[in-house]
Amino acid sequence: MGLIQLQIDGKKVEVPAGTTVLEAAEQTGIHIPRLCHDPELSPWGGCRLCIVEIEGMRNLPASCVTRVAPGMVVRTDSPAVVEARRAILELLLANHPLDCLTCEKNGECKLAEYCYVYGVKESPFRGEKHNYAVEDSNPFIIRDQNKCILCGKCVRACAEITGKNNLDFAYRGFNTRVSTFGNSSLLESDCVFCGNCVSVCPTGALMEKQMQNKARRWELKRVKTTCPFCGTGCNFDLCVKDGKIVGVASNPDSVVNGRALCIKGRFGWDFIYSDKRLKTPLIKRNGEFVPASWDEALDLVASRLREIKGKYGPGSFAALSSARCTNEENYLFQKFVRAVMGTNNVDHCART
Amino acid sequence: MTNSISEIAGAELLFLIGTNTTEAHPVIGYKIRQAVRRGAKLIVADPRRIELAEEADYWLRLQPGTDIPLLNGLMHIIIKEELYDKTFVAERTENFEALKKTVEKYPPAYVSRLTGVPVEDLYAVARLYATTDKAMIFYTLGITEHVCGTSNVMSIANLAMLTGHVGRPSTGVNPLRGQNNVQGACDMGALPNVFPGYQRVTDPAVRARFQEAWGVSLPAEVGLMLPEMFDKANAGEIKAMYILGENPVLTDPNSNHIRSGLEKLEFLVVHELFLTETAEYADVVLPAASFAETDGTFTNTERRVQRVRKAIEPLTGKTNWQIIMALSTKMGYPMHYRNTEEIFAEMASLTPSYAGINYSRIDKEGIQWPCPTPDHPGTPYLHAGSFTRGKGLFQAIDHIPPAELPDREYPFLLSTGRILYHYNVTTPYSTGIRSLWSQEYAEVNPDDAARLGVETGSKVKVISRRGEVVTRVQVTDRVPPGVIWMSFHYRETPTNVLTSYAVDPISKTGEYKVCAVKIEKII
Known part of the structure; x- marks a missing residue:
């Protein structure tokens, strides 16, 4: 494929044919604001925030759906572009609740970020505002359509990442909204609660319920790790505040899965804090489990295993390791069985 | 893969x-x-x-x-x-x-x-x-x-x-591969016939290498596979077991056989997150740390070795590797690793397929084994020029029917598996998931449902030659007539009470996918 030369904000750029102006700018280190564009989703060109000025073109084209052409001269922040972006943001704000102080998305909201960049504090347009009921009838996703800016990323994520096609636009004009079939609740719809829509939502319209009132977004420490459920090996961030996990967030730098996760990976983590978690070692005395100290429990295990090995031989001991545990734990465990107990009687559930 | x-x-x-x-x-x-x-x-x-x-x-x-x-x-x-x-x-x-x-x-x-x-x-x-x-x-x-x-x-x-x-x-x-780290557990030699990297315990040269590295003499005989362990426990030959992070009572086939084996043991240690059905049989229960409480690595189904990172301190004060280390030390074989990176480095030095992998190489992105040297990029697909054994060997194989097929007394074929919302037996401890998916709905074909007089939500008893469970049914043409399908996620409907005693003669994997049952409507 041939290379195409163009100019962006005075810089000479050379990119493969077929590249969009937005991507070309990105490769030059120029960030063009966008709300509906996402590298993992098909181009949409709906929000118009990524408009640029291109010499010889009549209007301001959306850079996410405009392909580069030889000799193009692009300006990403000319006065006309800035003015248009400001107007777009003012229009979006005209029908957006300004409860940013308590909004869960505060700190990660793309709309707020661009309003800050372009100095848009309020909307000069006065008109009707939506007053949809907030949907929180399921344990995983809170849906506040009053905060929806109709960027369509959730619609595309559901169709293009998950492949469920459970969401689409419904109604017309001012009443356009993202809807399930028959406008039912997520719970009554075909939703599989993968939360991939939540991971792409730029505003507070789709939020993780588990994270409600737990932390402001900037307080979160994010720890990238690997999912503990099936063998796909998805990566995600555990979100931690004050030494406690409050949620899971997609990490786009995950080589296997990108931002895609399933219900288990995104919402199943709370088993960690189940009140049924064992807190201390337990020793069975007269048929009842009694809490014990670590030393007490490990001393008992060591002496009983030594005794049984001495009395019946190493072959009387068998151990099951775990396909849920880490490589390091498995390595150490089989080493313990072989080197300390003196037997190869070690297996795990791979065969069962 | x-x-x-x-x-x-x-x-x-x-x-x-x-x-x-x-x-x-x-x-x-x-x-x-x-x-x-x-x-x-x-x-x-x-x-x-x-x-x-x-x-x-x-x-x-x-x-x-x-x-x-x-x-x-x-x-x-x-x-x-x-x-x-x-x-x-x-x-x-x-x-x-x-x-x-x-x-x-x-x-x-x-x-x-x-x-x-x-x-x-x-x-x-x-x-x-x-x-x-x-x-x-x-x-x-x-x-x-x-x-x-x-x-x-x-x-x-x-x-x-x-x-x-x-x-x-x-x-x-x-x-x-089914579990998050079933590939890794196999790679690490949590198997009775091989050391890490599938190096045979029966090979004297391999054993000599591990003996030298570990400073002990090591057994030469292949050990017992999981179903054999429970057979021998039932026979009174296995006296003690240590079970780490596994719940065979709920997940292994023909679970009454597992229960009786556990009952016969003189000593059982279970190292677990929860007081599981298996842990109830233990003499000592050691509380485990979850994936969020430990550093380490998992190896996924495409052989990619990826980092697991500690996000919070272990709720019980100790990580699992620290517990194994402490026990080993108490038993006269001191283990002193300061962190999981040291454990990984020792393992990699003994495992040719992992030899080129270390924590700094996989900090951002995991590497797929085989990765024999530190400058090797890893292996996205296998068998490019030749197979492990050289030439691929065709096996002439004839039809082997399931061990137990429906008959007049047990007319339905039971097949089992997972549902989307649950992962084996951990997710029932997730509040949100449990609140929506809390009980078994066995799938029954509409024709069979009509004959049995049941509808979605009806309670039935499912009975095999090995035991019986109670479940609700879901009437659906997802299953063909004559087949009932159940998951194994719920302790209230422990499906593996029903499943077959038959195993594959080589892998010893149970025939979870086929057994014969009868269904009785509960009025």
């Missing part, structure tokens, strides 16, 4: 047999669906109308336990019509004549009678698979959890080798 997950995007044909991918491996399921919607052909062989069957070009609704006849039947057509890859067969394989002789006995009409798959579909699928350049086969427990599981797997390998569908990008044989 012989391929990488990312290679799904480049495949022209995806052949799924015995994998309900969108539920058991959802993110791989998404990628399959994406590829199909971009134009890749999809073949699904499954008795159940799984989600991906709806998007398939061909859905082969075979009778449970007839995978070998189906695969032999496809190969019969491919050989008859000379659609096989003659160059690949000549250069990269051996024993073709024996395979040819066996599959000769599986003409389409006969295969169709055994499997229930229409003859025209057999022809269409055989021709499509054989003549598509980039084709990936996927399978999982629907293939392995049979009395003929090993033979099923070898039949799949036969089909792939016959058509030259292995050893190239987006072209290969892909078992999807």
Whole structure:
């Protein structure tokens, strides 16, 4: 494929044919604001925030759906572009609740970020505002359509990442909204609660319920790790505040899965804090489990295993390791069985 | 997997047999669906109308336990019509004549009678698979959890080798591993016959290396496999067990046999997150740390070694590796690792396929083994120029029916598996998931439901020769008439009380996918 030369904000750029102006700018280190564009989703060109000025073109084209052409001269922040972006943001704000102080998305909201960049504090347009009921009838996703800016990323994520096609636009004009079939609740719809829509939502319209009132977004420490459920090996961030996990967030730098996760990976983590978690070692005395100290429990295990090995031989001991545990734990465990107990009687559930 | 997950995007044909991918491996399921919607052909062989069957070009609704006849039947057509890859067969394989002789006995009409798959579909699928350049086969427990599981797997390998569908990008044989680190646990030598990296315990040179590294003498005899452990526990020969992070009472087949084995032990240690059904039998329970409380690595189904990172302190004060270290030290074999990186480094120094991997290399992105040296990039797909043994060996395999099929007394065929919303026996401890999916809904075909007089939500008793459980039913044509399908996630409906005692003779994997039951309506 041939290379195409163009100019962006005075810089000479050379990119493969077929590249969009937005991507070309990105490769030059120029960030063009966008709300509906996402590298993992098909181009949409709906929000118009990524408009640029291109010499010889009549209007301001959306850079996410405009392909580069030889000799193009692009300006990403000319006065006309800035003015248009400001107007777009003012229009979006005209029908957006300004409860940013308590909004869960505060700190990660793309709309707020661009309003800050372009100095848009309020909307000069006065008109009707939506007053949809907030949907929180399921344990995983809170849906506040009053905060929806109709960027369509959730619609595309559901169709293009998950492949469920459970969401689409419904109604017309001012009443356009993202809807399930028959406008039912997520719970009554075909939703599989993968939360991939939540991971792409730029505003507070789709939020993780588990994270409600737990932390402001900037307080979160994010720890990238690997999912503990099936063998796909998805990566995600555990979100931690004050030494406690409050949620899971997609990490786009995950080589296997990108931002895609399933219900288990995104919402199943709370088993960690189940009140049924064992807190201390337990020793069975007269048929009842009694809490014990670590030393007490490990001393008992060591002496009983030594005794049984001495009395019946190493072959009387068998151990099951775990396909849920880490490589390091498995390595150490089989080493313990072989080197300390003196037997190869070690297996795990791979065969069962 | 012989391929990488990312290679799904480049495949022209995806052949799924015995994998309900969108539920058991959802993110791989998404990628399959994406590829199909971009134009890749999809073949699904499954008795159940799984989600991906709806998007398939061909859905082969075979009778449970007839995978070998189906695969032999496809190969019969491919050989008859000379659609096989003659160059690949000549250069990269051996024993073709024996395979040819066996599959000769599986003409389409006969295969169709055994499997229930229409003859025209057999022809269409055989021709499509054989003549598509980039084709990936996927399978999982629907293939392995049979009395003929090993033979099923070898039949799949036969089909792939016959058509030259292995050893190239987006072209290969892909078992999807069930647990997060079942690949890693195998790689680490948590198996009775091998040290880490599949190095045989019976090989004196291997043993000498480990003896030197570990400073002890090591046993030369192969140890017991899991089902044998419980057989020997029942026989009174195994006296003590240490079970780490596993709940065989709920997840192993024929669980009453597991329970009686555990009862007979003189001493049982269970190292677990929860007081599980298995832990209840323990003399000492050691509380485990979860994945969020430890550093380390998992190895995924495409052999990618990826970091696990500690996000919070262990709720019980100790990580699992620290507990194993402390116990070993108390028993007179001191272990002193300061962190998991030191454990990994020792393991990698003894494991050729991991030798080139270290924590700093996988900090941002995991590496796929084999990775023999620090400058090796890892291996996205296997068997490029040759197979592990050199030439691929065709195995001539005949149909092996399931050990227990329905009869007059137990007229239904029970098959089992996972549902999307649960992962074995951990997710029932998640509040949100439990609040929506808290009980078993056994799938029953509408015809059978009408005869039994049950509807969705009705309670029934399901009885096999080994035990009985109570469950609600869901009436659905996802299952064919005569088949009932259940998950094994709920302690209130411990499905594995019912499942078969039969195991594959080589892998000792239980036949979870087929046993005979009867259903009684509870009034």
